[in-house]
Amino acid sequence: MVSKTRLAALGIAALMAVAPLAGCGSSKEEAKQPEPAKTEEPAATNTDEGNKTGSDDGAKKLTGEFEIQYFVGGYGDKWWKKVIADFQAANPDLKIKESGGPKINDQMKPRWVGGNPPDFVYIDGPNLNDRQMVEDGQLEDLTDWLKDAKNIDGEKISDILAQPPQLFDGKVYDIPLVLNSWGVFWDKALFKEKGWEEPTDWQSFMAVSDKIKAAGVTPFIHTGKYPYYINGAILYPAIVSANNNDISILQDMAASKVEAFQSPAVMAALNKIVELRDKGFIDKASIQINHTDSQMLFLQHKDAFIPNGLWLPNEMAKDIPGGFAFGFIPSLTQDNGGKVVANTSTANVAIAKNAKNKDAAKAFLQFIFSKAQASQWAELSGAPSNIKGDISDSNAPSHVKDAAKYLTDPNTVVVPAITFNADVDKAMQDATDALTISKITPEQWVERVVEAAKKANK
């Protein structure tokens, strides 16, 4: 930043500060203003030689300090503790610092802003968005490195990834560690008891919902407070199905390309939600409740279907009634005979652009993207890892194995996890909510989101 603009800004700020203070009012409102971020100190860019390809399999001795930032949420921290201990044992001369916890994203933010980030980051949880980090220039470009990086067992990492990394302008900045999927859940036991058929596509979903409604149960509940659940599990798979199973439309939407939102596939998908709404299948409570409340109502059999992610059984473990048997399908919006669309969700790992120990960070990537660590992940976190492999004989829970079956089936369209622009994402969430309560039409949905996409492109 040129110092002139900074001076100008300070000047204006000072003027603005003096004016209201002369009026002498209570001005404690700024107390909730965010962390006093120490900025402006020139980014302490580290001139590491950095350009090491994976050809040497960590043969070089790693030294110095190495800091790992990891968010602790639904997947817990058991795996992180284990893998870091293993990595430490393999590299005794490395001083590893763990910065982990449920609030770590907020705690570390001032350091990212100040140009002094940790070396390695696990991107998960609130207030950390990989697309934004890439736009902010916070992440190391891994494109060249990943081309021929091998893991500690000598396998090429890009070959064993179940889902490829998301591309930002054609470049790789982070690698998916988890392979999770959005989808729709129901209780197999309840369906069996009532004689309802488990749905496999849109037609059977509608047919069984009619029956369910006639039996006095509401067919479908979602969390209106967090509309990304219904977007992730219903709307996006529906868009892909309507787009002849071509997933590029979602990637174009993620890149905020306006034409993508105006595609007839989007309209067709929105009309599926309208159909759900107009047939009275959506629980009216949905709009105002959070995910936990919607999940509770689902577990209490007040509603038959719920869009959610594979973490649901883990998350609600304490409240699952006896005899409850989770049925799961990644998508229900495909026509009879169409392919199932699995919209995956993931959590990525990345290296900070301003990392001080990029060698160690890259070696750590080579360490964690191995088969041994992958099966440990599935076991300790209760979610499939993003490494190809058969988990049928691992200790993973049965619904995870079911999902893994879908994800590896050639008849499933697997959508690699995508991150939308935060503004466009919010616009889509608000619009979907508004659509489910008949506040807007599908045309207005498109109008709104196109507006947001145009603005994001500026």
Added chain:
Amino acid sequence: MRLGTTKWQRGLFIATFILPTFLFFCLFTIYPVVQAMYYSLFDWSGSSDNKTFIGFDNFKEMIHDPIIWNAMGNDYFLVVGKIIGIMILATFFAVALTRFRFKLSNFFRSIFFIPNVISVVVIGVLWNFIYNPQIGFLNAFLSLFTEEKVDITWLGFTSHTIWMLLPPAIWAGIGFYMILLIAAIQGIPESYYEASSLEGAGQWAQFRHITLPLIWEQMKVSILNIMMTTLNGSFVIVMIMTNGGPDNSTQVMGSYLYQMAFTQYHFGYGAAIGVLILIVSLITTVILQRLMRQETIEIS
């Protein structure tokens, strides 16, 4: 050296009280305010180490942002609703608990004060349960009087959902202002009431001509305080109860600030909203003070 010592000592004595406070005030109030103003002039994501100076563009953008206007409308709706609701109820309870002496008045005083001791977060969660369309108290209660089960989504209307945030906000606020007014009423000499009742004044006349003028100063403070805490603090109850939804219909300036600065990565814009809140609160304070300027009647 000895000359003027008492004066000097007096000055020193005063300074020991004022200076540290002033320093802390500057550090924790003035400095963040100036910082927020500074950031409001930038296009900054809040997580990047570079930011672009854009002058007043954030403020210009605000003019065209419909959510800001909606949020401001909601803020003022809550201000007006809370002032009316809290002042009427708090005054009523204060008068009832002091002027109409009855056995359980101390008990009720504590009961009414309880919501003030509870965190707003708990209040939000509590009222969320009351409003829950499926398992909530309100619908269950209403269902007692209807044939069909009532299933109103209290927090999910297409518009005007903000109305539903008013009852919890009022409920949570009454206790404090009630205590404030009770203290004021208790400061009024009993003889005034005795004299007036000898003259034949009823309860209403006593309230209108003795109580009200003599507690006006406290009511003024209460109204200003409700206004300021609402403009700055509605954030919590909105975040807990509706998250600004559905479709931004319950967004207030504070919650929109949070939304913009931390979940949509427009920190500069968020800071600009903060500055807007500051300006708007100051203007409202000045206007309200003008409006309520009335000769203060003191007990002599």
